[in-house]
Amino acid sequence: MDKKVFIKTFGCQMNVYDSNRIFETVNKIGYNKTEKYEEADCYILNTCHIRDKAKEKVYHEIGRLKKSFKFKKKPIVVVTGCVAQAENKEMLSREPYIDIVIGPQSYHKINEIIKSYAYQKKKEEITDFDTIEKFNYLSKIKNNNSNISSFLTIQEGCDKFCSFCVVPYTRGPEYSRPFEQIIKEAKELIKNGTKEIILLGQNVNAYYYLDKKRIFRLSDIIMELEKLSDLKRIRYTTSHPKDMTEDLINCYKNSKKLMTLVHLPVQTGSNNILKLMNRKHKIEDYFSIYKKLKKINKNIKFSSDFIVGYPGETDQDFNDTLNLINNIEFINSYSFIFSSRPGTKAANLKLIDEKVTGERLKIIQSKLFESQIKRNKSLEGKEIEVLVENQMKDRFKLFGRTKCMTSVIFEGEKKNIGNIVKVKINGSNQNSLFGKIKLNQDKKVA
Numbered sequence: 001m002d003k004k005v006f007i008k009t010f011g012c013q014m015n016v017y018d019s020n021r022i023f024e025t026v027n028k029i030g031y032n033k034t035e036k037y038e039e040a041d042c043y044i045l046n047t048c049h050i051r052d053k054a055k056e057k058v059y060h061e062i063g064r065l066k067k068s069f070k071f072k073k074k075p076i077v078v079v080t081g082c083v084a085q086a087e088n089k090e091m092l093s094r095e096p097y098i099d100i101v102i103g104p105q106s107y108h109k110i111n112e113i114i115k116s117y118a119y120q121k122k123k124e125e126i127t128d129f130d131t132i133e134k135f136n137y138l139s140k141i142k143n144n145n146s147n148i149s150s151f152l153t154i155q156e157g158c159d160k161f162c163s164f165c166v167v168p169y170t171r172g173p174e175y176s177r178p179f180e181q182i183i184k185e186a187k188e189l190i191k192n193g194t195k196e197i198i199l200l201g202q203n204v205n206a207y208y209y210l211d212k213k214r215i216f217r218l219s220d221i222i223m224e225l226e227k228l229s230d231l232k233r234i235r236y237t238t239s240h241p242k243d244m245t246e247d248l249i250n251c252y253k254n255s256k257k258l259m260t261l262v263h264l265p266v267q268t269g270s271n272n273i274l275k276l277m278n279r280k281h282k283i284e285d286y287f288s289i290y291k292k293l294k295k296i297n298k299n300i301k302f303s304s305d306f307i308v309g310y311p312g313e314t315d316q317d318f319n320d321t322l323n324l325i326n327n328i329e330f331i332n333s334y335s336f337i338f339s340s341r342p343g344t345k346a347a348n349l350k351l352i353d354e355k356v357t358g359e360r361l362k363i364i365q366s367k368l369f370e371s372q373i374k375r376n377k378s379l380e381g382k383e384i385e386v387l388v389e390n391q392m393k394d395r396f397k398l399f400g401r402t403k404c405m406t407s408v409i410f411e412g413e414k415k416n417i418g419n420i421v422k423v424k425i426n427g428s429n430q431n432s433l434f435g436k437i438k439l440n441q442d443k444k445v446a
Ligand code: SAM
Pocket: 012, 050, 051, 164, 165, 166, 167, 202, 203, 238, 239, 240, 265, 266, 267, 305, 306, 307, 336, 337, 338, 339, 340, 341
């Protein structure tokens, strides 16, 4: 029988990568992908726990699912991801419609559990941290992703324990995949047509793998990927300022394929708050990285994540963040109001007045958006290099990204998908650039 699986994904890029790997795994036991959840025999909800209401969102989704299947045979309902890890057994008792709960480091067991559930109807919860086995198992299943831009997890988990963050609890301790395993998977992706690889890790630049007395770092992966001729672009995310080592900084000198956007979350511009957050870096360190990279290539741009309203944040602390934004031009950045997460060090701290945090978010976002709009506007009239990723749904336009990850929507022929082309920009808004492919590009831009 043709069985169908529907996977809904919340959260970060790693969850997107995981959902693809989960699909390739369940495909081995006969599940084909469906985009229509109503026809699913197996419904997988891959969840995120990073901010407030994550848990409620999951129960809400299950409630909707229940309604749709009221008069039909119920699918096997599987909850994966960071809420699964954090809530574990409780999910099965709170919502009997859920059949299986699997944490992020136990995905290699998913087929066994689904098969056993289908046979015995025994509900199961697995939230062990079996990261080594997981990657060993998954590395034997071919990564069939054929996107032009593909994610590749090289490192998982976190040992930094920032006081606001659930990740060390939901993803477990830092683990770096073996170097050869990563390169093999990269080659599979490139063979499938991938032209850009985005190396992933919760602390991607903490990557550290020791093999026969040789130490491999993120810089080694970048320089190895550099050699693969069909690969055009390399990116990595998310990095931590503390692990921006010289070898990685030097990659911006030595690699032609490493893109010029550095996503380096700073969270706040105040040293007091950085300390309270247990971030393990100071603003001076951040500036020093910024200066070193700008010295190598002035076209390098920075993007960041900001948290406003961390408990104890004074007007002065907030002004320090605004000053930082005045001094460093951040593009494509994210800002969030502090969200108290159960189990973290900051969980029980006294919250700042909601009105104040709301106001601060508005101020920071208007600053970030303003500089984003200004930057995009400054590109109007210019020709820029774009890696063409796909055709827009309307089928008239193409979609691609600049070196700095900005979306570009433009007129051009489908045959350009997978190529780096020059696009003449004739319009822009906060998030995107618009334009037309430059005709007669006799030579593809490498
Ligand atoms: N590892 C990355 C780093 O060191 O910055 C961050 C990973 S986290 C998935 C992505 C972003 O979510 C963080 O950079 C932070 O800005 C935000 N975040 C994490 N926990 C948060 C919380 N409790 N409240 C608000 N934002 C949070």
